[in-house]
Amino acid sequence: MRLRDARLVDKADFDWVFADNQRARTDYLMVMARPNQVGYPRLGMVVAKRLLVRAVDRNRVKRCVRESFRQALPELPACDFVVRLIAKPVPGDEARDLLRTFARAGHRAMAKWPAMAAGEPLIATPEPHPNS
Numbered sequence: 482m483r484l485r486d487a488r489l490v491d492k493a494d495f496d497w498v499f500a501d502n503q504r505a506r507t508d509y510l511m512v513m514a515r516p517n518q519v520g521y522p523r524l525g526m527v528v529a530k531r532l533l534v535r536a537v538d539r540n541r542v543k544r545c546v547r548e549s550f551r552q553a554l555p556e557l558p559a560c561d562f563v564v565r566l567i568a569k570p571v572p573g574d575e576a577r578d579l580l581r582t583f584a585r586a587g588h589r590a591m592a593k594w595p596a597m598a599a600g601e602p603l604i605a606t607p608e609p610h611p612n613s
Contacts, residue, residue, distance in 0.1 A: 497561070508568065509567065510567065513586065514587045526543055557587050560586075
């Protein structure tokens, strides 16, 4: 698996994580996680212009998040992670405690959805109607 394959790019993937997730946060970033069916962790990022107006600052945060994700990749469970910037970071302090935060969010998600963690299908079979 290449690191490029470990990205969330489809709106549907982001929406799926936003709909129901387990969260962990640092002072500047919130990490949302939900188990996936692809078998490896994937990363998506939301860095709003309203918090960091300059593109160079947004790109610096994204580079720091990607590097932290790359370092944590071997220990992470098969989850989709979305990292959202929640406060304006101090330059150079963007990724503090992020490795631990990825792991914490991933383990919470795996504990909440053990069926997904075991690789069972996401769509449940319908229950038979009691009158039939």
